[in-house]
Every structure is written in C-alpha cells, then in structure tokens.
Amino acid sequence: MKKAVVLLSGGMDSATVLAMAHVKGYACYALSVDYGQRHHAELSAAQRIAQTLGAHEHRVVKVDLTGFGGSSLTDEKIAVSQQPTEGIPLTYVPARNTIMLSLALAWAEVLQAQDIFIGVNAVDYSGYPDCRPAYIEAFERMANLATKAAVEGSPLTVHAPLLHLSKAEIIHHGHALNVDFAQTVSCYQADESGRACGVCDACRLRRDGFFAAGIEDPTNYRIT
C-alpha cells in the first residue's frame, strides 16, 4: 500500500482531499500544523476527520508563527476582515503553505512516502500567492532537489487535486465521497466548540459554495 502525507487543516477542502487520497488507495498520514492560529477548533476538527476518513495516522506539529505575526490569523492586533477585500487578504499568513509543505516533506521522507496531498484551490488562488499552480510546481521541483530520498531515486509528487475546482465542485466531490462536512471548520474565528462566525471571508465562501452546489449547508453559523 503506497503511503501519502495529507495536509489536514480541519477545513472542508483538506477533508475532501483526504477522502480523495484514501479512495485512491493510499495509506494516508494526516498532518496538521499548529502554527498559532486564532482558535483550536480547526485542529480538533482535523482529529475527528482523520479518524472518520480512515487516516492511518494523524500528527499535529507545533511551530509558533505568532512571533512573526503579519497576518490577522497570527496577530491578534490585526482584525479578521468581515468584508471582501481587494488583492491579497489580511488572513494571508506569510509563507504558511511553504512551511506546511516543508514539514510534510520531512515526514514523507522519513515514511518513505513519495506523495504529498494539499487542498489548495482555485477560489483561494484569487487571493493567496501560495495557492497558485506555478507555486505548487516550483515547490515540487525544489523538493526533488532537497531530499536524500529524491537524490537516491524516489521522486516526490505534490498533488493538489482541488487546484482548478470551484468551491461548489469541491463540495460535490466531498459529498460523493461521504465527507461529513458538519465535522469541518472553515471559519477564521470559530469559537472553541467549532461554531462559525458566519461573516468572515471563509464563512462567505463556504456558504456560497453550498448554495451553488445545491447541497444543504450543515454549518452552525452564529450569524445567519
């Protein structure tokens, strides 16, 4: 059974990716990164999802990015926007995907896994530089020069199966694979029980996605 490291945030996208990797027959090693995000509801969700979707193992690695700040997710002084923003949103965390993919790369090498899955997608792409196809390709190229495994003839592939999908399409894929979206947390400022604010960018994208997909939204929003 081929092993894969799957980055799992606890949101709906990475949950769908985990289900996709699982159905492809990979033994999935789910990796969550505790980087000092505003709430831990997302990480608790990741734990439940990993179990429900049959991950072989789930690990949480802690790396404190609040010391650097620079994002509304890692600096309490920067408020989470409740209106759509022009350009790159304040929720962008400097180098986050690069750090998370690097950690996935380390674990993949130790596991002798040649596959990493990440749930970046076209909707995020509109604002986040590290969600673009060219970025993912450049990371994969770099990774294949970085590791002992790659040098010794086991190249690595970075899979981003949601890259070109809309939120509605992602929901359709997840739904078909029996992902329980009620378990997932997208909200940037969920409370500790995982209840979503209903007004941040992530909530808006999620709500619009369910509406466009024609699938009932199981999310418990504080403001509806």
Add this chain to the structure above:
Amino acid sequence: MKKAVVLLSGGMDSATVLAMAHVKGYACYALSVDYGQRHHAELSAAQRIAQTLGAHEHRVVKVDLTGFGGSSLTDEKIAVSQQPTEGIPLTYVPARNTIMLSLALAWAEVLQAQDIFIGVNAVDYSGYPDCRPAYIEAFERMANLATKAAVEGSPLTVHAPLLHLSKAEIIHHGHALNVDFAQTVSCYQADESGRACGVCDACRLRRDGFFAAGIEDPTNYRIT
C-alpha cells in the same frame, strides 16, 4: 538600511555568514531553529554570536522534528557516526534546510526584507542534498512565487556565500572579519557547556579546516 534574515545555527559557518552580511551593511535579523537537536549548546552559542557580531535581533523558533525522527540528530536511537560514512550521512535531517529557509522566508516577508543568508557550503555539499547550488536556486525560485511580497514586486534573494568555499577558506573569511570561533559550536554531540566530542564528522571537518587554514583551532575537544 536594508534588512536581511540570517540563519544562525551557532556553528562556524553561519557565524561567518552573519559577519559577512553585517559587513555588507545589512541590518541582520538572526534566526535560529530549535528543531529538537541533541543539545542546546549550539543555540546558546547562536545567542552569544548574534550579540557579538551585532545582529539587530535574534529569534529562536521552535519546531519539533523529533516526532518525525529519521536522523541521528533528531532520533536518540540512531547513533552519531564516529567514522566517515559513504553517501549521505546519518546526521542528515529530512528537509531541515527547507524547513529553516521557509521560516526565514516567513520572517523576511513580515520584516519586508528581500534577502536571506544561509551558511551551506561545498564541504557539507559532499553529503547533504539540501546544500547543493541547484537546491538553493530552486528554493529561491519557489520563494518568489510563494509570497505576497514577491507577487507585489519585491523579489527575494537567497544568499549562500559559502557555497563554493572549502572549510579552510571559510575560516580565513571568518578570521578576517574577527569572528570569534571559540564562541561557535560545530560538534553534533557537544555537552551542555559547548565542549566538543572531537570525533564526530563535524569535529573532524572543523579540525581539518583549521589545520588546512594554518590558523590555531580554539576548540575545546574532549578527545584530542
């Protein structure tokens, strides 16, 4: 004054790089990574060196790689080799430079710095895949697709000024820039006071380097 993030391990190479960046006129933000290495003498050394060599600031970011293991530096069950090894040494830490450069990238973006310095060199290159020129170039290319800063027109440069130097040449450079090598710790298994074992690969490279440079080795080795 241009800002630069300088990766500082506490060893002689990164100390020399810090001195080089400082003399070039950069305001240096020294970054050390506590990844669960065998001893903390290296990190204490980094703190002293940052002060002595005029770093503007010094930060230590903790990311625990011992959970992944896969190296004699992060897994106590794998012994540090005392003989030269064929191929990639057991001290190779999976994806270490990629993780450290990613953290440097995050801080650089928050600081609006366009320069990162790292002390990889030609001697390490003989064994470590992530010390090769092609790797550094691929990281830089990826970084320039990863960040908001790069997308908005502030490209990043990864400087590896020791890349093509021998250990003896590095020692000459550091010596000329008044680096106090007695403050630096290279040993893979130094004791808490920073005293070197004298027999690991890192000690051997260091000792041979001073001999070849014709400069007195100030290191306090347990076995001479």
